[in-house]
Amino acid sequence: MKIAVDAMGGDYAPEQIVFGAVRAAKKYHCDIVLVGDEQKIRDVLKHENGWENLGITIHHTTEVIEMDEHPAEAVRSKKDSSLVVATRLVKEGECDAVLSAGSTGAAVTAAQLILKRIRGIGRPTIATPIPTPKGATLLLDSGANVDSKPIHLVQSGMMGAIYAEYVFGTKNPKVGLLNIGEEETKGNEQAKETYALLKEMHTINFGGNAEGRDIPKGNFDVVICDGFVGNVVLKFAEGLAKTIMKLIKEAIKDGGVLAKLGALMLMPTLKKLGKRLDASEYGGAPLLGVNGVCIISHGSSNAKSICSAIGVANDYVNGNVLEHIRDALTQEEVLADEGEKK
Amino acid sequence: MKIAVDAMGGDYAPEQIVFGAVRAAKKYHCDIVLVGDEQKIRDVLKHENGWENLGITIHHTTEVIEMDEHPAEAVRSKKDSSLVVATRLVKEGECDAVLSAGSTGAAVTAAQLILKRIRGIGRPTIATPIPTPKGATLLLDSGANVDSKPIHLVQSGMMGAIYAEYVFGTKNPKVGLLNIGEEETKGNEQAKETYALLKEMHTINFGGNAEGRDIPKGNFDVVICDGFVGNVVLKFAEGLAKTIMKLIKEAIKDGGVLAKLGALMLMPTLKKLGKRLDASEYGGAPLLGVNGVCIISHGSSNAKSICSAIGVANDYVNGNVLEHIRDALTQEEVLADEGEKK
Numbered sequence: 001m002k003i004a005v006d007a008m009g010g011d012y013a014p015e016q017i018v019f020g021a022v023r024a025a026k027k028y029h030c031d032i033v034l035v036g037d038e039q040k041i042r043d044v045l046k047h048e049n050g051w052e053n054l055g056i057t058i059h060h061t062t063e064v065i066e067m068d069e070h071p072a073e074a075v076r077s078k079k080d081s082s083l084v085v086a087t088r089l090v091k092e093g094e095c096d097a098v099l100s101a102g103s104t105g106a107a108v109t110a111a112q113l114i115l116k117r118i119r120g121i122g123r124p125t126i127a128t129p130i131p132t133p134k135g136a137t138l139l140l141d142s143g144a145n146v147d148s149k150p151i152h153l154v155q156s157g158m159m160g161a162i163y164a165e166y167v168f169g170t171k172n173p174k175v176g177l178l179n180i181g182e183e184e185t186k187g188n189e190q191a192k193e194t195y196a197l198l199k200e201m202h203t204i205n206f207g208g209n210a211e212g213r214d215i216p217k218g219n220f221d222v223v224i225c226d227g228f229v230g231n232v233v234l235k236f237a238e239g240l241a242k243t244i245m246k247l248i249k250e251a252i253k254d255g256g257v258l259a260k261l262g263a264l265m266l267m268p269t270l271k272k273l274g275k276r277l278d279a280s281e282y283g284g285a286p287l288l289g290v291n292g293v294c295i296i297s298h299g300s301s302n303a304k305s306i307c308s309a310i311g312v313a314n315d316y317v318n319g320n321v322l323e324h325i326r327d328a329l330t331q332e333e334v335l336a337d338e339g340e341k342k
Numbered sequence: 343m344k345i346a347v348d349a350m351g352g353d354y355a356p357e358q359i360v361f362g363a364v365r366a367a368k369k370y371h372c373d374i375v376l377v378g379d380e381q382k383i384r385d386v387l388k389h390e391n392g393w394e395n396l397g398i399t400i401h402h403t404t405e406v407i408e409m410d411e412h413p414a415e416a417v418r419s420k421k422d423s424s425l426v427v428a429t430r431l432v433k434e435g436e437c438d439a440v441l442s443a444g445s446t447g448a449a450v451t452a453a454q455l456i457l458k459r460i461r462g463i464g465r466p467t468i469a470t471p472i473p474t475p476k477g478a479t480l481l482l483d484s485g486a487n488v489d490s491k492p493i494h495l496v497q498s499g500m501m502g503a504i505y506a507e508y509v510f511g512t513k514n515p516k517v518g519l520l521n522i523g524e525e526e527t528k529g530n531e532q533a534k535e536t537y538a539l540l541k542e543m544h545t546i547n548f549g550g551n552a553e554g555r556d557i558p559k560g561n562f563d564v565v566i567c568d569g570f571v572g573n574v575v576l577k578f579a580e581g582l583a584k585t586i587m588k589l590i591k592e593a594i595k596d597g598g599v600l601a602k603l604g605a606l607m608l609m610p611t612l613k614k615l616g617k618r619l620d621a622s623e624y625g626g627a628p629l630l631g632v633n634g635v636c637i638i639s640h641g642s643s644n645a646k647s648i649c650s651a652i653g654v655a656n657d658y659v660n661g662n663v664l665e666h667i668r669d670a671l672t673q674e675e676v677l678a679d680e681g682e683k684k
Contacts, residue, residue, distance in 0.1 A: 146530040188488040213581025239555025255611035262607025269597035
C-alpha cells in the first residue's frame with residue numbers, strides 16, 4: 001500500500017500534512033510519498049526522529065495550486081504542481097491512492113482529467129461521512145457537481161452504498177433521497193425524477209425520501225442530493241457547530257464561579273461526546289466515480305485529520321470499491337449514464 | 343388589531359393554540375378570533391379564568407385540514423375548514439392577520455387562492471428567522487416553493503429586506519445569496535442568474551454570496567435561496583439541535599456523579615443561552631408576497647410559540663410591510679415578475 005499525499009495543499013501545509021503522514025506511516029504501516037517542495041518538507045520532517053525508518057519518501061515538485069485559482073485552468077497549466085503530480089502517481093500505478101487538503105475543485109478536476117471517470121459514470125461525487133448517534137451517514141454529493149441529472153444522483157446512491165458496505169461494513173445500506181417531504185410526490189423536478197428512477201433499481205436498497213432532520217438523526221446509511229444542497233448543508237453544520245461552541249464558552253465565562261466549576265466537572269463527559277461527533281475522526285471524504293482512489297480532506301485539516309484520512313484511503317483501497325462499482329454498472333444496465341457508455 | 347387564529351391546526355391543537363391565544367390577548371392587548379370547532383375551543387377556554395374579559399371571540403367551523411392532505415385539493419374542497427375560514431376573515435377585512443400551525447402547504451395555498459399574490463410578485467415566500475449570536479438571520483424561501491426562477495429569489499430578497507427593516511428594525515439590511523462559494527462565478531445556474539440580477543438592484547443592499555456557514559454565524563441579515571434548499575437547511579438544523587441535546591443528556595446520565603453535579607451547576611447558564619437560541623421565541627414565519635398578513639407556525643408549536651407568533655403578526659401589521667413591498671415594486675420596475683404584471 002502506497003499513498004501519494006499532496007504535502008502543499010491545505011491551510012496548515014506543509015507542517016500538519018507532513019506530521020499527519022508520519023503519524024499514519026507509524027499507525028497503518030503503509031508507504032507514503034510526500035509530494036511537494038522537497039526542502040520545505042525536509043524542514044518539517046527534521047522534527048520527526050526516525051522518520052527515515054518509516055516508508056516515507058519525497059517526490060519533489062515546483063508548483064502549488066492555490067485555493068483561489070480556477071480549478072481547470074490551474075490543473076491544466078501547473079503540470080508540476082504537488083496535486084497534479086500526486087494524482088499522476090496513482091494514474092501511473094506508482095501509488096494506490098492520492099490525498100489532498102488543498103482546493104476541492106482542483107482535486108476533483110485533477111482526478112477527472114488524469115484518472116478519468118469510470119466508464120458509465122456521468123459525474124464523480126464527494127461522499128462526506130456525517131457523524132450520527134448510530135455511526136455515520138454518508139452524504140453525497142457534497143460539492144463536486146451542481147445541477148446534476150437524476151441519473152447522476154442515482155449513481156451517487158449506488159456508489160455511496162458500495163462504499164458504506166465495503167468500507168464501513170454496513171450490510172445492505174439504506175439509501176435515502178434528500179427531499180422536503182416524505183411522500184413520493186414531494187420535491188423539485190430533480191428529486192421527483194430521481195425518486196422514479198431509484199424505485200426501479202434492484203441493486204440499491206432505496207428507503208424513500210430523507211428529510212433534512214434525518215441526516216443528523218442517522219436514519220439512513222447513505223443520503224443523496226445535488227452537490228449544491230450537500231455543500232450548503234455541510235457548511236451550515238460546520239458553522240452551526242462552531243457558533244454553538246463559541247456561545248457556550250462565552251456563556252460559561254460570563255456565568256460566574258458556579259458555571260465555571262460545573263463546566264470543569266462536566267468537561268470529561270463532553271470531551272468524550274465531542275470526540276464521538278468529531279468529523280476530523282473521519283479525516284477525509286472519498287471522491288467516488290473516478291478510476292483511482294482519491295481522498296479529499298478539509299482545508300483546515302490538522303495532523304490528526306490527515307492521519308485519519310490516510311486510514312480512510314487504506315480502507316477505500318482494501319474495500320475494492322472501484323471494482324464493485326464497475327460490477328454494479330454491468331449488473332444493472334439502466335444505472336449507466338447513457339452519454340458515458342462507450 | 344384583530345388576529346384570526348386557526349385553532350385546529352398543529353400537533354397540539356386546539357389546546358396549545360387556544361392557551362397561546364389567551365396569553366397573547368393579555369400580553370399584546372389585541373383582539374383574537376379563534377376559528378374552529380366551538381365546543382372543543384370552549385372546552386379548552388374553560389380552564390382559563392376570565393378569558394371572556396379579553397378580546398377573544400370564537401368563529402365556529404366544521405372542517406379541519408389534516409397534515410397529510412393534498413394542499414390545493416383540501417383548500418378547494420373544505421370551504422368550512424378552520425384554515426380557509428380564518429384566511430377568508432382577512433380577505434374580507436374582518437381581521438388584520440391570519441395564523442396557522444397546521445399544514446404549511448395548505449396555509450400557503452389558502453393564502454395564494456384567497457388573499458392572492460401582490461401584483462408583480464411571482465411567488466410567495468416563507469421567511470424564517472434563524473437565531474444567531476447577532477440576533478436573527480431571515481432565511482427565505484424556507485419551503486413555500488421549489489424550482490423558483492431567479493426573479494423570484496430576487497423578490498424574496500427585496501421582501502425579506504423590507505421585513506427585516508420594518509419589523510426587526512434593521513437599518514439597510516444586508517442581503518446574501520445562499521451559494522457554495524463566495525465568488526460571483528460559483529454555484530448552480532439559478533444562483534448565477536440570481537447573482538447577476540441582484541447586482542443591478544438599487545433598492546436591495548446586496549452583500550454577495552452567503553455560504554452555509556454564514557447563516558448560523560449571522561453574517562447577513564437576510565439570506566435567500568430556493569425553497570428546496572431552505573427547507574432542507576431548516577429541518578437539518580432542527581434535527582441537529584435535537585440530536586445534540588439528546589446525546590448530551592445521555593452522556594450526562596452515563597457520566598457519573600461528577601458529570602451530573604457539573605451539569606446541575608451549569609444548567610442556569612445553559613438555559614439562558616438556550617432561550618437566546620430558541621427558535622420558538624420567534625414563534626412563526628411570515629409568508630411574504632400575498633395581499634394580507636399571514637403567519638405560519640411550526641406544527642409542534644406550544645402555547646408560548648403561538649403567543650410569540652401572534653406578537654409577530656402584530657409587528658408585521660404595524661410595520662406596514664405590504665405597502666412597502668408594493669412601493670418597492672413601483673420604484674424599481676425590473677423587480678416585478680414579467681408574467682405577474684397586469
